[in-house]
Amino acid sequence: MKLQMELNGKKITEEISPDLLLLDLVRSHGCYSVKRGCETSNCGLCTVMLDGKPVLSCSVLAARASGHRVETLEGLEEEAKEFGTFIANQGAEQCGFCNPGMIMNAIALFREYPDPTEEEIREYLAGNLCRCSGYEGQLRGMLNFLAYKKEKQTEGGAV
Amino acid sequence: MRVVGQPVMKKDAMALVTGKPVFTDDMAPKDCLIVKVLRSPHANAVIQSIQTKAAKLVPGIEAIYTWEDVPKERFTMAGQTYPEPSPYDRLILDRHVRYVGDPVAIVAGENEACVEKALRLIKVQYEVLPAILDFKKAKDNEILVHPEESWRSLCPVGADNKRNLCAVGESHDGDVEAVLAECDEVVERSYHTRACQQAMMETFRTVCFLDTYGRLNVFSSTQIVFHTRRILSHALGIPKSKIRVFKPRIGGGFGAKQTVVAELYPAFVTWKTGKPSKMIFTRMESQTASSPRHEMEVTVRIGAMKDGRIRAIDLFTLSNTGAYGEHGPTTVGLSGHKSIPLYGSLEAHRFAYEVVYTNVMSSGAYRGYGATQGIFAVESAINEMAARLGMDPVELREKNMVREGQYMPAYYGEQANSCALDRCLSHAARMIGWKEKYPARDMGNGKVRSVGVSMGMQGSGISGVDVGSATIKLNEDGFYTLSIAAADMGTGCDTILAQMAAECLDCSVDDITVSGADTDTSPYDSGSYASSTTYITGRAVEKACRKLEEKIRREGARILDCPEDDLEFDGHRVTDLRDGRSISLARIAESSMCGSTNALQVTESNSSPVSPPPFMVGMVEIELDKETGHVELLDYAAVVDCGTVVNPNLARIQVEGGLVQGIGMTLYENVQYTEKGQMLNNSFMQYKIPTRLDMGKLRVEFESSYEPTGPFGAKSIGEIVINTPAPALVHAIANATGIWFTDLPVTSEKIAMGLLEKETK
Secondary structure, rough: OOEEEEEEEEEEEEOOOOOOEEEHHHHHHHOOOOOOOOOOOOOOEEEEEEEEEEHHHHHEHHHHHHOOOOEEEEHHHHHHHHHHHHHOOOOOOOOOOOHHHHHHHHHHHHOOOOOOOHHHHHHOOOOOOOOOOOOHHHHHHHHHHHHHHHHHHHHHOOO | OOOOOOOOOOHHHHHHHHHOOOOOOHHHHOEEEEEEEEOOOOOOOEEEEOOOOOHHOOEEEEEEEEEHHHHOOEEEOOOOOOOOOOOEEOOOOEEOOOOOOEEEEEEEEEEHHHHHHHHHHOOOEEEEEOOOOHHOOOOOOOOOOOOOOOOEOOOOOOOOOHEEEEEEEEEOOOOHHHHHHOOOOOEEEEEOOOOOOOOOOOOEEEEEEEOOOOOEEEEEEOHHHHHHHHHHHHHHOOOHHEEEEOOOOOOOOOHOOOOOOOOOHHHHHHHHHHEEEEEEEOHHHHHHOOOOOOOEEEEEEEEEEOOEEEEEEEEEEEEEEEEOOOOOHHHHHHHOOOHHHHHHOOEEEEEEEEEEOOOOOOOOOOOOOOHHHHHHHHHHOOOOOOOOHHOHHHHHHHHOOOOOOOEOOOOEEEEEEOOOOOHHHHHHHHHHHHHHHHHHHHHHOOOEEEEEEEEEEEOOOOOOOOOOEEEEEEEEOOEEEEEEEEOOOOOHHHHHHHHHHHHOOOOOOOEEEEEEEEEEOOOOOOOOOOOOOOHHHHHHHHHHHHHHHHHHHHHHHHHHHHHHHEEEEOOOOOEEEEOOOOHHHHHHHOOOOOOOOOEEEEEEEHHHHHOOOOEEEEEEEEEEOOOOOEEEEEEEEEEEEEEEOOHHHHHHHHHHHHHHHHHHHHHHHOOOOOOOOOEOOOOOOOOOOOOOOOOOOOEEEEOOOOOOOOHHHHOOOOHHOOOOOHHHHHHHHHHHOOOOOOOOOOHHHHHHHHHHEEEOO
C-alpha cells in the first residue's frame, strides 16, 4: 500500500507492506535513534512523536501514520542537545540506549507540563525503562534543566 | 589531583543523548543476511530427525544449518581467561537439546519475514526425555544433563558430568564445628536466591562480514573482544588469525555480554556463506536463551557469644548452572569468598559448594557474580543474630567488621590494605537517622515504617589472572590517542581512563582520544568484567603514560640538546630549566614524525597479585502496608569505599543503577518455569524490572580509603553496588513484620500471606 507522511519535516511517499511497523519504517529512513527494546510495549525506547504526541512506534502500524506528521530525535536535535546536556552533566546517560526514547517523552512532558513536580515527572516517564542509571541521576538532570529554563524565562521576561 | 576526582562528562555523552547511530545494529551493512535460530520446545530431548527441505524452498532463504553441519569439538561460551574454569560442554548446535530454547537449527535469509516463515516450516522429531528442573535434586540424579563422552573440564574444579556436577569445592580456616559448639547463639538458615536477568536495554546482537583478506569480522555488543575471538576459533574450528572482533557502543552489559551469546550463529553463517549477516536477539530470546544470574541456595551457620562476638561462619552454597556450565565454577566461589571476609573477628570459617546442571537456560555472569547471593545470606543471618542477641545490628557490625590492615583468611588470605567500612557504617547510620528509626514505627494507619542494614564487598579484578593494557601515542598538535580493549558498556571507562591519562600527562581530557576495543589494533585486555577496568586497566594506563612522558622528555632533550635531568615537562612545553629555552609538545610530536627513530608511543600491561575489595554499607527505610504487603521504598542511604573516586558523577550513577537492580531482584525479579521447563517470564510484561516509580529516594555518598596498589588509590565500583539491597530490604521487612524472609523475591503477596499466617497462628 502507499504511504505518505511527513518525517522530521520531510515528505515521504513509498510503497509499504500493511504490517510494517512505524519503528521499522523510521529506522529504514535513517532515524537510528529509535530503538527496539522489547516486543511488548513495555520499555519506551521506540518513542516518537505522532502529530506532536508521544507514541510507541513498535505499536503503531506505519500505515496508521500515513497522512500524519512523525518526529524522531533526529528532528529535534537542538532540543535534544539542550536537555540532553543536563542528563550528561549527571553522567546519567550511561549506555545511552534508552536515552532517545526517554528524551522524546521528556520533551513531550515539558511541552505538556512546563513546570512538573517530581511526582509528575516520575509518572509521565514511568514507561521509559532504564537499567543503567537507577533513574535518580536522570531526575537530577531534569530538575536542573527545569530550573535553568525557569531562570532563562525570568531573565527573558526582565528584558 | 587535577583531573582525577572531577565529574568530567562522558566522552560519548552528546552522541548518546542526541541518538547518534553508534550501536551495533545502527551500523550494520544494509544487505546483511538475517540470522535466527529455531529453538527447542522441550527441556530435555534428542533430535531424531530434522526436515529442512520445505524451509529451504522459501524465497530469500540462503542457508539452513543443523547439528549435522557444525564442528563436533565442545567449547564453553564463558568469557574467561584460557584455560577456562567453565567446562567444555557446548556445541554450536547439538543433537541433544537441554533446555527450552536450546538452538536446533540456524536459518539465514534475505529478510526477517522469509526467515520467520522458514523457521515455521522446519519439521523436527524429538525423543523427549524426562528433565531435571529442581536443582536440589540434580546431583546424582539418574537423568544426566551431559551424558556425552565428549564433555570435558579443563581445570580441576571438581566437575563430573556423570553426576550432574559442574563444580565442587571446599576451603576452611580453623575448626568451625568446634568454635560453633562453644558459641552461645547459632543462627542457621538457608537462603534461596533466584535467577535474574541483566535485562540491559540493548539485547544481544552481532554483525559479521568478511574483510578484504577473507577474514571473519565480528562486530558485536560484547564486553570481551579477545575472549570472543578465542571462543569463536574453538567453536568454528578456524585459526584465530582469521578472526577479528570489535565493538561499537554497547547498550548495557552487566555481565550478560561476558558470555558469547549471539556471536556464534552469524559468525558461522558468514564463515560458511561468505556473506554479511546479523543476529539481533528479540527480548524474548534475551529472556529465555541467555546468561542470567545463578540461582543459589546458601545455607549459613553463624555462631556468636552473648556479648556480640561473632566467632564462626559456616557456609554451603548449592548453585544452579542450568543446562551449560558458563561461569558455574567461578560465580559460586564469590558466594563465600566475598561474604565471609566482611567479618574480621572470626576464629574459624568453612566454605563449601556444589554447582549442578539442570534442564533450564544456562546461567552466566551478572553484576555481583555470586557475591550478591552470598552477601544476602550472610548479612541476613547477621541481622537475625542481632535480633536474637537483643543487640542493635549496627553495633553488632561495629564490633565484628573487617578493619583496615586485617588479614582476611576467607579472601584468599589477602590483607585489607584499604578499608573504610567502619566509616561507611557510621556515615550511613547518620544519613538515615538509624538511632531514631531502628527498628520500626507503626504509623497507625495500617502501615509500618522500618529500617534495614547491610554491608557489602566485592573485588577489583581477578588476582593473578586479569590483564589490562593500554597504548598511548602522541600525535601532531600534541594530542594523544589511548588505545584499550576494556569495553565501555555505558559505564564510562573510556572517560575515566582518559582522565587518568590526562592526569599523568598534565593535559585536558579533551586532548585524549580513546579507541577500542578491537582485537586487531588494541593491546590485550582480558575484558571488562570482574570489576577490573578501573583497577587493572587503569594502572596500565598510568604506567604507559609515565613511560611516554619520559620519552617526550628524551625527545625534548635531543631537540634542545641538553641533559634530560634539567628538563621540565608541564604538559604543553618541555623547558630547559637552566636557561629557559623550551619547545612545545606540538613541535616534539612533529619532529617525531620526521627523521626520528624514537616512537612516541608506549604499550604497558598490568596485572595484580591482589584484588583489593571495595566496601559499602546500605541502609534502607521502607513503609510496609500490612493489609496488602506492599513495600514502598522511602529512602536508601548508600556509602561506598571504592578507594579514590575517579569520577564522582559516574561513580554515583554506578551506585544508583546497581541499587535499583538490587531492589528489583529483592522485590519482584524472578525467572520462573512451568513444570515442563517453559519460562513464564519471557518478556518485560511478565518480568518486571523497576521503573522510576519503584525506587524511592536514593542517596549516595563516599568514604574513600586509599588503595596503594590501585591507580591514584582507586578500587572498583561496578559490581559491589548491587549487593546491599536484598539483605537491607529483607531486614527492614523483618523489622516491620517480624517475619524473616529467606526466599527471594519477597513479593507483596508473600508478605501479605506471611502476615495472615502469623495472625492465624
